[in-house]
Amino acid sequence: MIEAQSKESIVRRRYAAGAKQRTEKLCCPVDYESEYLKMIPQEVIDRDYGCGDPSRYLRQDETVLDLGSGTGKICFIAAQIVGPKGKIIGVDMTDEMLEVARRNAPIVAERLGYGNVEFRKGRIQDLALDLDLLDQRLKQKPITDAASFLAADELAEELRVKHPLIATDSVDVVVSNCVLNLVEPKSKQQLFEEIFRVLKKGGRAVICDIVSDEEVPEEMQNDPELWSGCISGAHTEEGFLAAFENAGFYGIQILKRDRNPWRTVQGIEFRSCTIEAFKGKQGACFERNQAVIYGGPFKEVLDDDNHRMERGRRYAVCDKTYNLYKKAPYREFFEFVDPLVDVPLTEAKPFDCSRTSLRHPKETKGQNYNATTEPNNKCCDGGSCY
Numbered sequence: 273m274i275e276a277q278s279k280e281s282i283v284r285r286r287y288a289a290g291a292k293q294r295t296e297k298l299c300c301p302v303d304y305e306s307e308y309l310k311m312i313p314q315e316v317i318d319r320d321y322g323c324g325d326p327s328r329y330l331r332q333d334e335t336v337l338d339l340g341s342g343t344g345k346i347c348f349i350a351a352q353i354v355g356p357k358g359k360i361i362g363v364d365m366t367d368e369m370l371e372v373a374r375r376n377a378p379i380v381a382e383r384l385g386y387g388n389v390e391f392r393k394g395r396i397q398d399l400a401l402d403l404d405l406l407d408q409r410l411k412q413k414p415i416t417d418a419a420s421f422l423a424a425d426e427l428a429e430e431l432r433v434k435h436p437l438i439a440t441d442s443v444d445v446v447v448s449n450c451v452l453n454l455v456e457p458k459s460k461q462q463l464f465e466e467i468f469r470v471l472k473k474g475g476r477a478v479i480c481d482i483v484s485d486e487e488v489p490e491e492m493q494n495d496p497e498l499w500s501g502c503i504s505g506a507h508t509e510e511g512f513l514a515a516f517e518n519a520g521f522y523g524i525q526i527l528k529r530d531r532n533p534w535r536t537v538q539g540i541e542f543r544s545c546t547i548e549a550f551k552g553k554q555g556a557c558f559e560r561n562q563a564v565i566y567g568g569p570f571k572e573v574l575d576d577d578n579h580r581m582e583r584g585r586r587y588a589v590c591d592k593t594y595n596l597y598k599k600a601p602y603r604e605f606f607e608f609v610d611p612l613v614d615v616p617l618t619e620a621k622p623f624d625c626s627r628t629s630l631r632h633p634k635e636t637k638g639q640n641y642n643a644t645t646e647p648n649n650k651c652c653d654g655g656s657c658y
């Protein structure tokens with residue numbers, strides 16, 4: 273039986289060794305864009321322990337946080353995608369991984385002509401605590417007895433508040449490549465809450481990880497080799513999506529799911545999966561007489577706020593939902609109906625978002641709307657019907 277604390281120590285030891293020498297057993301082959309790899313030193317590419325490529329889903333100018341950045345490969349690819357106006361922060365808890373990543377950052381910056389990557393030391397389930405800063409402070413006041421141990425605990429709490437490793441609402445995209453499964457079970461919920469905390473409203477998580485098709489039995493979870501090898505800490509496929517939902521994310525979807533398992537252990541299949549989840553559905557609901565129509569192809573859909581909508585019908589939504597649907601990942605599935613007379617947000621009344629109701633066209637046009645018009649010569653998208 274391995275205890276929670278020793279699970280983390282085993283992971284740290286295994287990846288400290290993996291930073292020094294490539295470990296074949298930890299590798300799940302991934303095809304990264306070769307154009308981006310050209311800029312990255314071979315030492316970094318050789319110590320690749322990822323299982324997917326979240327960088328494919330990044331855009332120019334974004335601020336990106338990579339959880340469990342290892343020797344920095346995803347950070348160095350992301351640096352090229354976001355460009356000089358973007359910013360990349362890699363977080364890892366293993367000194368040996370950070371040493372390789374930090375040593376190679378100036379080399380990549382010189383090749384690119386700009387430096388937009390930095391590596392910070394922390395545990396991804398506790399993104400407020402800067403472990404380098406804690407190290408520094410503890411050198412000045414080492415732990416020697418129970419009283420200094422308790423004082424160190426207080427110091428950690430103070431650092432979280434006054435000098436957070438990653439500030440709240442500060443990141444456009446959180447990415448991770450084959451790391452979340454390594455976090456001990458008792459900290460997994462906190463891990464998803466931390467991902468949510470650091471994202472800006474409207475930000476998103478793009479996470480590649482190993483998932484299982486069945487629950488992993490306890491004896492497999494207690495096997496140090498399988499745990500640190502990205503196997504037995506895996507979420508089930510449905511549990512992985514549910515963890516994001518429980519932390520308050522919306523628009524959660526599977527972007528990529530490998531058809532073939534990476535490994536099968538005692539009949540349980542472990543495969544790589546990439547998911548995306550958005551932050552930003554929280555907030556007040558206001559009535560601005562807007563409506564949406566779900567265009568199909570499914571007969572009905574249910575969103576993360578429990579709005580159930582049948583295909584083709586016109587539903588009343590609050591201003592917040594209306595604007596969420598106008599963005600990814602919903603945009604392509606909806607038609608949008610603006611009111612004929614705009615209701616300014618400052619004058620809008622509260623909207624009860626706990627129920628789903630239809631919206632009569634008269635509500636968006638106005639009860640007294642009685643117009644009769646000539647045929648619109650734009651009816652065929654550009655007027656080709658005349």
Ligand SMILES: C[S@@+](CC[C@H](N)C(=O)[O-])C[C@H]1O[C@@H](n2cnc3c(N)ncnc32)[C@H](O)[C@@H]1O
Nearest residue numbers: 287320321322340341342364365366395396449
């Ligand atoms: C499987 S490797 C993946 C490394 C990198 N993402 C890649 O694509 O090569 C896991 C990495 O996560 C780090 N790690 C594991 N658990 C962590 C935790 N709780 N907090 C911070 N880093 C962690 C390890 O030190 C290691 O560098």
